[in-house]
Amino acid sequence: MNPTGTPSAPVSLDLDPFAPEALQDPLPMQAALRDAGPVVHLERYDVYALARYEHVHTALTDWQSLQSGAGVGLANFRYEEPWRPPSLLLEADPPLHDAPRAVLSGILGPRSLRRLRETWSANAEELVDQVTAEPSFDAVTALAQAFPLRVFPDAVGLGRDGRENLLPYGDHAFNAFGPPNDLVAKGALRVAELSAWVNAQCARDKLTPGGFGARIWDAADAGDITHAQAPLIVRSLLTAGVDTTVHALAAMIYAFAAHPAQWERLRGDPGLARIAFDEAVRWESPVQTFFRTATGDLSIAGSLVPDGKKVLMFLGAANRDPRRWTAPDAFDLARDPSAHVGFGMGIHQCVGQHVARLEAEALVTALARRVRRIGLAGEPVRHLNNTLRAWSSMPVRIELA
Amino acid sequence: MATETSATARGADSASAVELRVASKSPAADGVVALTLARADGGRLPDWAPGAHIDLVLPNGMTRQYSLCGDRWDARAYRIGVLREPDGRGGSAFVHDELDAGDVVAVGGPRNNFRLAPAERYLFIAGGIGITPLLPMIVQADMLGVEWRLLYGGRTRSSMAFLDELAVHGDRVTIVPQDEGGVLDVAAWLPEDLDGAKVYCCGPKGLLDAVEAHCAGLPAGTLRTERFLAADTGPRTGDHAFDVELRRSGRTVTVGPDRSLLQALGEAGLHVLSSCRQGVCGTCETTVLDGVPDHRDSLLDDAERAAGDCMFVCVSRSVGPRLVLDL
Ligand code: FES
Numbered sequence: 001m002n003p004t005g006t007p008s009a010p011v012s013l014d015l016d017p018f019a020p021e022a023l024q025d026p027l028p029m030q031a032a033l034r035d036a037g038p039v040v041h042l043e044r045y046d047v048y049a050l051a052r053y054e055h056v057h058t059a060l061t062d063w064q065s066l067q068s069g070a071g072v073g074l075a076n077f078r079y080e081e082p083w084r085p086p087s088l089l090l091e092a093d094p095p096l097h098d099a100p101r102a103v104l105s106g107i108l109g110p111r112s113l114r115r116l117r118e119t120w121s122a123n124a125e126e127l128v129d130q131v132t133a134e135p136s137f138d139a140v141t142a143l144a145q146a147f148p149l150r151v152f153p154d155a156v157g158l159g160r161d162g163r164e165n166l167l168p169y170g171d172h173a174f175n176a177f178g179p180p181n182d183l184v185a186k187g188a189l190r191v192a193e194l195s196a197w198v199n200a201q202c203a204r205d206k207l208t209p210g211g212f213g214a215r216i217w218d219a220a221d222a223g224d225i226t227h228a229q230a231p232l233i234v235r236s237l238l239t240a241g242v243d244t245t246v247h248a249l250a251a252m253i254y255a256f257a258a259h260p261a262q263w264e265r266l267r268g269d270p271g272l273a274r275i276a277f278d279e280a281v282r283w284e285s286p287v288q289t290f291f292r293t294a295t296g297d298l299s300i301a302g303s304l305v306p307d308g309k310k311v312l313m314f315l316g317a318a319n320r321d322p323r324r325w326t327a328p329d330a331f332d333l334a335r336d337p338s339a340h341v342g343f344g345m346g347i348h349q350c351v352g353q354h355v356a357r358l359e360a361e362a363l364v365t366a367l368a369r370r371v372r373r374i375g376l377a378g379e380p381v382r383h384l385n386n387t388l389r390a391w392s393s394m395p396v397r398i399e400l401a
Numbered sequence: 402m403a404t405e406t407s408a409t410a411r412g413a414d415s416a417s418a419v420e421l422r423v424a425s426k427s428p429a430a431d432g433v434v435a436l437t438l439a440r441a442d443g444g445r446l447p448d449w450a451p452g453a454h455i456d457l458v459l460p461n462g463m464t465r466q467y468s469l470c471g472d473r474w475d476a477r478a479y480r481i482g483v484l485r486e487p488d489g490r491g492g493s494a495f496v497h498d499e500l501d502a503g504d505v506v507a508v509g510g511p512r513n514n515f516r517l518a519p520a521e522r523y524l525f526i527a528g529g530i531g532i533t534p535l536l537p538m539i540v541q542a543d544m545l546g547v548e549w550r551l552l553y554g555g556r557t558r559s560s561m562a563f564l565d566e567l568a569v570h571g572d573r574v575t576i577v578p579q580d581e582g583g584v585l586d587v588a589a590w591l592p593e594d595l596d597g598a599k600v601y602c603c604g605p606k607g608l609l610d611a612v613e614a615h616c617a618g619l620p621a622g623t624l625r626t627e628r629f630l631a632a633d634t635g636p637r638t639g640d641h642a643f644d645v646e647l648r649r650s651g652r653t654v655t656v657g658p659d660r661s662l663l664q665a666l667g668e669a670g671l672h673v674l675s676s677c678r679q680g681v682c683g684t685c686e687t688t689v690l691d692g693v694p695d696h697r698d699s700l701l702d703d704a705e706r707a708a709g710d711c712m713f714v715c716v717s718r719s720v721g722p723r724l725v726l727d728l
Contacts (some may be wrong), residue, residue: 064474095541098450110683223622226519336672
């Protein structure tokens with residue numbers, strides 16, 4: 001801390017968190033960032049990086065000093081036009097953020113999800129039975145993608161056709177939070193077509209009654225949000241509800257495949273399923289980074305962050321900060337992973353976290369019942385994304401119980 | 402001058418997360434005091450939005466609900482306005498006569514049953530202390546550039562709180578002290594055409610009944626009200642010690658007054674998954690098999706609280722000496 005109280009310029013580094021090598025294996029860069037200081041100025045993008053748990057947690061909760069309304073990606077909506085109309089949840093601040101958030105957290109809250117538990121468990125059993133009929137398979141496509149794509153679009157109330165568009169759309173949306181690099185360029189080829197499909201699904205008459213989507217429209221009828229807001233809130237579900245869960249499930253399966261002793265442990269105590277999922281989210285942090293924008297000249301741990309500058313929060317780095325976690329690189333079911341920042345924290349904390357947890361619990365419980373041993377059958381392959389930590393394939397071999 | 406965004410990352414872990422200090426107490430009108438509450442360590446308080454109230458657990462064991470009427474951009478203080486209720490059962494009298502700056506109170510929530518929903522126009526109607534939840538709504542309507550008007554009635558001008566703060570709004574505010582202008586004439590004040598408008602009303606029963614009668618037949622969600630109840634709103638207690646029986650693991654854990662239930666469970670080696678540790682995210686929801694929870698979360702509505710079959714162990718406690726959980 002600066003004894004005079006006048007914040008000073010933070011350390012400056014020339015590293016690119018969005019370069020392919022960093023996306024492939026972000027851990028060394030994260031450690032370097034944590035060790036360089038509480039705030040690090042990244043020259044290439046002129047943004048201020050936070051990688052220690054304490055400061056990331058504070059930045060996430062301090063919505064007054066660090067706004068989301070100027071975009072949670074690198075693009076600064078104060079000066080740049082967003083690629084699509086901003087999200088009413090992720091890219092909005094109070095008071096605009098309040099009503100959409102309140103409506104969605106009611107619809108996706110644990111008590112309103114109870115009615116899905118049985119169906120999803122049955123679905124998970126069925127899928128696991130099918131998939132484990134073979135001794136080896138690709139856990140990304142066969143489980144981590146297949147399960148959410150089986151249950152989530154139904155829960156939202158989407159029609160059958162075009163569901164395959166959800167993954168590439170989400171992938172592009174999360175790439176677009178980063179700089180305009182090759183990953184964004186690649187997604188841009190299909191963005192018009194995918195956006196058109198997603199936007200069309202948000203219309204009231206496309207959504208089956210009783211689903212999350214229809215209930216968002218019902219909230220508009222009740223006057224809690226406007227009818228103009230409803231489709232954008234449905235869009236948030238479709239953008240943020242699939243890829244993130246897919247990658248979190250893949251992270252959990254990978255963690256178990258790489259840690260046979262932890263799989264044993266889970267099989268001995270299936271009640272650990274909930275802890276296991278959150279520990280996997282801490283350990284792999286499927287959503288690696290988000291940006292905020294300083295609403296005034298800020299002092300973070302004595303370092304000056306000037307007004308209007310972007311602040312890049314490394315959720316993944318915070319979740320492995322040895323200042324906060326004992327042996328952070330270990331995937332360990334004996335740990336209490338509570339208060340990790342993998343779902344964010346504060347008013348923007350992932351509103352779908354209970355949905356993801358329920359999906360994970362259903363899937364891993366079914367898997368633990370049927371599978372005695374699960375191990376990697378080959379090198380898993382990373383899928384690169386500017387925001388997400390993901391796998392594109394993960395060959396596994398299993399032994400049935 | 403840079404704002405220091407200070408670290409309270411571990412703050413929510415502390416046992417005193419729901420204990421606040423009276424930072425200041427000042428008269429707001431005849432029979433009304435304004436209190437500001439803050440954490441002893443000056444840390445952030447749980448977020449809130451206009452219309453939210455907190456449960457104040459007084460040192461004498463009484464619990465009262467008060468709307469937050471401060472500035473949500475100041476994350477380190479809550480402001481409430483407390484009317485002395487001559488016919489009350491002593492909660493407000495305690496606040497007026499006994500509670501001093503520096504005293505500690507337990508706080509539940511904030512909870513919000515009176516949210517500001519989007520509208521093309523707002524029509525605010527306040528009776529007496531019912532002005533409190535409307536004050537932050539007015540600030541936000543201004544911020545959003547949404548047109549609004551306020552009709553504010555009270556017994557006498559000197560008994561009406563926060564008139565000074567409303568003075569800046571000029572003729573958007575209509576002040577009607579009863580001894581000067583009689584009871585509020587809602588029908589005359591409300592416009593004929595309420596299309597696209599929302600009416601927010603808070604105050605005594607008579608006023609609410611009148612407004613409800615007038616607004617009957619309007620589209621759903623047009624009128625939004627909050628009734629001020631002087632009565633106790635359910636069992637709530639101070640931070641006494643209690644025992645928790647964990648039915649599935651066949652163990653009993655004692656929760657001391659200086660510990661949250663979540664902490665006590667963790668110290669006994671039983672990790673309940675949590676996240677926000679402020680009663681806002683829902684992660685630590687736990688099934689209650691027996692006993693009466695002392696709910697201090699921001700999530701359950703009144704019916705769910707009364708059902709008492711689930712609780713959020715990061716902030717909530719026990720009314721009685723014993724609680725049985727499905728853990
Ligand atoms: S941890 Fe968020 S409600 Fe208890």
